Amino acid sequence: MDLQALILDYIFTERAGVIAFLATFTYFIFQQNKTLSTIEKELVSLRDKVNRLVNRTDDTTSDISSLSSRISNLSGAVSDATTVAEGTKKELSMLAEGINSETVFNEAIDLARKGSSADDIVAQTKLSKDQAETIVRFHGSKV
Numbered sequence: 794m795d796l797q798a799l800i801l802d803y804i805f806t807e808r809a810g811v812i813a814f815l816a817t818f819t820y821f822i823f824q825q826n827k828t829l830s831t832i833e834k835e836l837v838s839l840r841d842k843v844n845r846l847v848n849r850t851d852d853t854t855s856d857i858s859s860l861s862s863r864i865s866n867l868s869g870a871v872s873d874a875t876t877v878a879e880g881t882k883k884e885l886s887m888l889a890e891g892i893n894s895e896t897v898f899n900e901a902i903d904l905a906r907k908g909s910s911a912d913d914i915v916a917q918t919k920l921s922k923d924q925a926e927t928i929v930r931f932h933g934s935k936v
Contacts, residue, residue, distance in 0.1 A: 901914045
């Protein structure tokens with residue numbers, strides 16, 4: 794073979810290698826771009842999902858804050874209602890005591906008018922001796 798043919802074969806072989814290398818490298822770059830594009834789409838999708846979750850979290854936080862405010866208002870209303878109920882209970886108790894005392898005093902006055910002694914009134918009504926004596930003095934039968 795002559796030297797010129799060898800040089801031409803070498804150059805063509807070298808060029809063919811470079812061309813094959815460039816073709817392979819171009820294919821590799823194309824595949825990498827495709828993979829990168831897929832990853833970017835997935836990242837965009839994930840970012841959108843995260844943004845939706847953040848918005849839901851903000852909405853939930855707002856709802857919880859609103860519920861907390863409502864619970865505080867209800868707590869105040871329950872406290873006020875409890876105070877009113879306790880006051881009403883005390884008033885009813887005082888009213889019942891007043892009615893009971895009035896009934897006992899009326900019974901004692903009736904006994905005194907019928908001629909019962911202070912000791913009899915104390916035994917029947919559980920009033921004090923002084924109270925019974927006072928009732929007998931003012932309401933007892935006048936002989």
